[in-house]
Amino acid sequence: MLHAAAWILLFSLPFLLRRSDGNDKPGPAKEEVSALYAAINYVLGNLIWIGFFYLNAYLIVPRFIYRNKYWQYIISITVCFIVILFLQAVVFINFRQPFHFSLPNHILFNLFIFLFFLASSIAFRLISDKSKADRIAKEKENENLKTELGLLRSQASPHFMFNVLNNMVALARKQSDQLEPSLIKLSSLMRYMIYEADEEKVALEKETEYLQSYIDLQKQRFGKNVSFNVSLNEVDNHYEIEPMLLIPFVENAIKHGTGFFENAQIDIELKAKNNILQFMVRNRYNDATEEIKDKTSGIGLTNVKRRLNLLYDKNHTLLINKNGDWFTVSLQLNLR
Numbered sequence: 001m002l003h004a005a006a007w008i009l010l011f012s013l014p015f016l017l018r019r020s021d022g023n024d025k026p027g028p029a030k031e032e033v034s035a036l037y038a039a040i041n042y043v044l045g046n047l048i049w050i051g052f053f054y055l056n057a058y059l060i061v062p063r064f065i066y067r068n069k070y071w072q073y074i075i076s077i078t079v080c081f082i083v084i085l086f087l088q089a090v091v092f093i094n095f096r097q098p099f100h101f102s103l104p105n106h107i108l109f110n111l112f113i114f115l116f117f118l119a120s121s122i123a124f125r126l127i128s129d130k131s132k133a134d135r136i137a138k139e140k141e142n143e144n145l146k147t148e149l150g151l152l153r154s155q156a157s158p159h160f161m162f163n164v165l166n167n168m169v170a171l172a173r174k175q176s177d178q179l180e181p182s183l184i185k186l187s188s189l190m191r192y193m194i195y196e197a198d199e200e201k202v203a204l205e206k207e208t209e210y211l212q213s214y215i216d217l218q219k220q221r222f223g224k225n226v227s228f229n230v231s232l233n234e235v236d237n238h239y240e241i242e243p244m245l246l247i248p249f250v251e252n253a254i255k256h257g258t259g260f261f262e263n264a265q266i267d268i269e270l271k272a273k274n275n276i277l278q279f280m281v282r283n284r285y286n287d288a289t290e291e292i293k294d295k296t297s298g299i300g301l302t303n304v305k306r307r308l309n310l311l312y313d314k315n316h317t318l319l320i321n322k323n324g325d326w327f328t329v330s331l332q333l334n335l336r
Contacts, residue, residue: 007046007050011042011046041091041092044091045088045091045092048084048087048088048091049084049113049117052080052084052114052117052118052121053117053120053121053124054121055080056077056080056117056118056121056122056125057121057122057124057125057128058125060073060076060077060080061073061121061122061125062125064076065122077118081110081111081114084110084114085106085107085110088106088110089101089106092106145310164186164189164214164217167182167217167218167220167221168182168183168186170221171220171221176220178220182217182220185213185216185217186217188213189210189213189214189217192206192210193244196210196243198243199243200242201240201241201242201243202240202241202242202243203239203240204235204239204240204241204272204277204335205235205239207241207243207245207246208232208235208270210247211232211246211247211250211270212230212232214247214250215228215230215250215268218250218254222258222264225258225264226254226257226258226264226265226266227263227264227265227266228265228266228268229265229266229267229268230267230268230269231268231269231270232268232269232270233270233271233272235270235272239272239275239277239335240335241277241333241335242307242311245304245307245308245311246270246279246331248301248303248304249279249281249301249304249329249331250266250268250281252281252301252329253266253268253281253282253283253327253329254266254283256283256285256327257283257284257285257327258283261284261286263284264283264284265283265284266281266282266283267280267281267282267283268280268281268282272335275334275335275336276332276333276334276335277331277332277333277335278330278331278332279330279331279332279333280328280329280330280331281328281329282326282327282328282329283326283327284325284326284327285322285325285326285327286325301320301329305318308331312333312334315333315334315336316331316332316333316334317330317331317332318330318331318332319331
């Protein structure tokens with residue numbers, strides 16, 4: 001329908017732009033017949049040009065230009081021009097009354113129209129193919145991004161589960177009374193991972209609860225050996241975030257901030273206000289132990305950096321800083 005509307009508009013321009021002198025009066029029957037023949041001549045002539053437009057766009061260009069057969073294309077176009085001259089001459093002679101056919105004028109008149117439709121046809125085909133290729137590339141990119149995000153998210157869950165199961169083993173060996181409530185918390189965490197983590201977005205409140213439960217399990221695991229300073233301010237329900245996005249920062253802090261030195265401390269702070277999420281995780285670290293732990297990190301911050309770039313692009317700021325014996329990660333997200 002769009003093509004039909006474009007052709008009607010194009011071939012209606014001579015009538016739309018024609019100036020009226022106010023002397024258009026009904027003529028005799030003979031003049032009415034001549035006008036009818038002229039209209040038929042005009043319609044048939046335009047149909048010839050439309051046919052050439054689509055013939056060149058959908059058959060000749062793909063067959064020759066796209067295959068770098070330029071001489072064959074020139075020959076084909078020349079043949080088309082000769083055929084069009086013949087058809088236009090037949091239409092003109094049969095439906096143009098009275099007619100005064102002149103071959104040189106006929107060739108010159110149709111040459112400019114032929115060049116116009118030739119250029120328009122080539123441009124139409126090239127633009128349409130470029131648009132189609134861009135659309136396909138965009139669809140492939142979106143599919144690749146979805147696949148990559150799914151893989152990145154699936155990597156986060158096993159890593160988290162390994163850590164939590166290790167916590168359970170430690171509590172079982174200690175025969176701790178905290179084992180049962182810890183298993184209940186683990187059950188709620190698994191429920192979140194199974195039923196919520198597959199969603200594109202989750203309520204920030206649920207993500208915060210998930211984070212708090214994980215921190216509680218880690219507190220039980222380390223007891224007084226690690227000092228946790230946690231501030232997860234209450235957030236409004238209308239904020240949403242990518243699930244399992246914040247936990248790798250805490251995992252990384254626990255992994256690199258515990259086990260090999262005294263006075264281990266981890267600070268975690270989350271704020272959400274005016275559509276801006278600010279998340280900070282800070283831990284003590286020791287350069288002497290970094291190389292050993294990096295060899296077994298597997299996922300860590302590389303994963304979450306990639307996810308942030310894919311999901312939030314320019315709507316996030318991630319700062320990683322080592323100052324003295326403190327390692328600090330600060331994340332700011334635009335939640336709109």
